[in-house]
Amino acid sequence: MADQNIHTTSTSNQDIFSKTVEQLAATDTNIVVVTSDSRGSGKLVSFGQKFPDQHIEVGIAEQNLVGVAAGLASCGKKTFAVSPACFLTARSFEQIKNDVAYSNNPVTLVGISAGVSYGALGSTHHSLHDFAALRAVNNISIVVPADNFETAAAVAYAANCNTPVYLRFGKKAMPHLQETGKENFEFGKGRVITSGADIAIIACGETVAPALEAAKKLATQNIHATVISMHTIKPLDTNLLASVANTCKAVITIEEHSVYGGLGEACAAYLLQQGIHVAFKIMGIPDEYTVTGSQTEILNHYGISESGIVDAAVRLIQQKEK
């Protein structure tokens, strides 16, 4: 994989989210955005100015945010409920479970500043539970775009989806992650960014970028990696998962989430039940009081970095060869 494949940009996925919603609202008066004093962090100030009627503000009241969004969606509004992922998927979990998922009101829940994006603000502001919690709720999809174009495509998909969707992303500027330049986001289908037969690295969201950096490093050690942006965590692309697990010597999953209940365990459960036995490692945040620091410091601490992923890959392949 060539160096120019990772283009740095100054645009976060949150910026792209708001830009895409503005584009959709320009031609669709049914687009409604609901915020809980979260328009600033959601980059939605401009949306509110351009479409004041289509922006509903409920104040700092996340349960109400989701209940109101469900009511709007039940009346045909294409509704985005936007709030930091930590609050959205914990404070209003029952509203998500009952009012959105069980009642099938097709709200798009947008968890912003997700994972450990808030860094040193600490665990109250981290969302390391959201995949696990929502995977166990029937009738909601979970989409975690890695870069700007996956985000734009996911937002457009979710706006017109007739079942609930949880979109989750962070707030830092994201590089464009693509090999061919073809922006081939497809809901429910993992995106293979680069291919190699030694190890499959299955990542999501902001962890895809360090996975690609690691793949480049591994190539210099003659270890060839497949890197997948598994942006749709539920429903999981089990065909792609089985295919790379059958062709590679090892599989690593990476997520900015607890190692419990997220992408890694979803992959492990599928592979084991299919009788596909492969050297396997889940990278994420362990079950402990999360180390304090910036987002990058926290991710580095837990090995979610170029060098951390290289080390994990080398160890896993060595183990397998023993």
Add this chain to the structure above:
Amino acid sequence: MTEKELTIQSVLYRKKILQYIYQAKAGHTGGDLSCIDILNVLYNKVLRVSPETFNSPDRDRYVQSKGHCVEALYVVLASKGYFAEEDLNTICKYESHYIGHPTKKIKGIEQNTGALGHGLPICVGMAIAAKLDKKDYRVYTLLGDGELPEGSNWEAALTAAQYKLDNICVIIDKNQLQITGPTNEVCSTDPLPEKWESFGWAVREIDGNDIAALTAAFDALPFEKGKPSVIIANTIKGKGVSFMENQIKWHHGVPTEEQYHQAQHELDTVLQSLID
């Protein structure tokens, strides 16, 4: 329906509620009997919705936040022709849609409820949608007094006032009891009218088992232009059956055979006196 016809209808509904609870050996008897007059007036006098118009975007919406009193809703919807009454023979049976809380699988039911404090936020969303679409439908939700401590109610009450939702009406079935005991001993929400007023709502307090009082209150909506309306309906839990009235054990008590026949006999006597 006239006031007299509605009064008779309430007795008939009470008989049906007891019939199906006795048959299913499950149900929220006390609350069903306290709120049935409210549902009677809503469905037979107020709501602009029918089985034919139930999918119309212009219909009035009713969301039952106190979802546990679903048997009352079932007998009213059956009487309006949303489904065949014989379906109610499956209440709480294996694979039946007629479970112990409302679900959208049943025609006439707007939202799945059961967890408390969920109806009002959803209705606020529906009422905002009406304003956005410049539609004149109204949105109604029935809350139990026991569910008022749920904070989500008060979050939504604030938003309804902020958005001047005079197309929304909350009815509180204030029977003053909940599963543990009197609401005032569990977690008092008094003074209730002052609380809602201070949240920016227009308030009326009425006898919620009085057909004429209910009709007059609904006729007066919105109580104030630019404000959401709340009807505090003072009711009697177990209303209409002497030994069930104001008795905590009938929160979800199921009558024995003897109690069942006594209750039906009492209601038949009232019915006879109304018809004569």
